[in-house]
Amino acid sequence: MTEASSTSHDSIRAVRWQGDHLRLLDQRRLPSEETYIDCRSVDDVVDAIRDLAVRGAPAIGISAAWGVVLAARNDPGKLDAALSALRAARPTAVNLMWALDRMKKAIVRNSSADALADEAQAIQDEDLAANRHMGELGAGLLDADTGVLTHCNTGSLATAGYGTALGVIRAGVDSGRIARVFAGETRPWLQGARLTMWELLRDGIPATLVADSAAAHLMKSGQVQWVVVGADRIAANGDTANKIGTYQLAISAKHHGVRFMVVAPSSTVDMSTPDGEAIDIELRSPDELFAYAGQRTVAAGAQAWNPVFDVTPASLIDAIVTELGVVHRPDEAGMNRLFGNVR
Secondary structure: OOHHHHOOOOOOOOEEEOOOOEEEEOOOOOOOOOOEEEEOOHHHHHHHHHOOOOOOHHHHHHHHHHHHHHHHHHOHHHHHHHHHHHHOOOOOOHHHHHHHHHHHHHHHHOOOHHHHHHHHHHHHHHHHHHHHHHHHHHHOOOOOOEEEEEOOOOOHHHOOOOOOHHHHHHHHHHOOOEEEEEEEOOOOOOHHHHHHHHHHHHOOOOOEEEOHHHHHHHHHOOOOOEEEEOOOEEEOOOOEEEEOOHHHHHHHHHHHOOEEEEEOOHHHEEOOOOOHHHOOOOEOOOHHHHEEOOEEOOOOOOOOOOEOEEEEOHHHOOEEEEOOEEEEOOOHHHHHHHHOOOO
16 A cells, blocks of 8 residues: 555644643534644643543553653653543553553653653654554555444544554545445444544545444344444453444354454553453443433433443454454464564
8 A cells, every 4th residue: 555545534633742741633513513622731631531521441541641641741750640530441452551651661761851752752653653564454454345343432533543443444435445444323423423533534534334233233134344443441351342243243244244444542451451351441421321412312210231342252253453463363373473572
């Protein structure tokens, strides 16, 4: 793939360092408003991560790295407290912990704000390069005239740019392999409907929205050959935590003979987590299920259970694509061959 094609369909940057503060595209307001949040303190970054103004595992990690830079600029004596606050912002996405561990090592070498800014910029630049390489690797697995279904948002909004699963879709469209793109709405926050559709259409990629509950029927129709998703944490045996609803897509894909691809940077692989049972699944407020856009839609007195992620067993995954390579039919041995020396 040429440099020109690798950067086409790729105009969005949601995380931007402005020299003295961090500017984030507020993803809670899309698609109706393109509004930016200026984070001038580590507390501002913590709030943005916790409140989902920035989301997507790589983007969370990048934002946290810049949060450390802000702490070094504003109150260098409290870097340990800043690291702890950022680490507690969201528990499931391992990229957050990975980025903060990397920034902690950088602090040991040189705790100046300028040195830490260099490290945060390196994290961001490396993510973009990794995404473009993963796009090439993942697109290479696709046949001609392929239909893909994706879930949640895994594009430029969720990363430094280009995206993980959406990076594969971008590369597949550029190479002519992908003929049809479907996006599930991704309840309750509608990241697929609000963010993925906005991102694809803005970058000139035709896409069709489907209700989450229509996915199995869509697969049965024969229009989809691959489900392509991202990940928030990949365990040592290949079990993968991703946005709630991913597991049921993998089950449906298996039943209908549709292949299933997970696309994520190696920083999402956690070889210290043996399997999916050991992954901490974030539970958010039931209130997120009771209302939409400030309007209550559920009868008063109702109860709700609101896990944000689920775990897809490795046995349901055909390929895990990272910038280090592809693990086909992942299991503990295959994961160890590629990632055993990463951490």
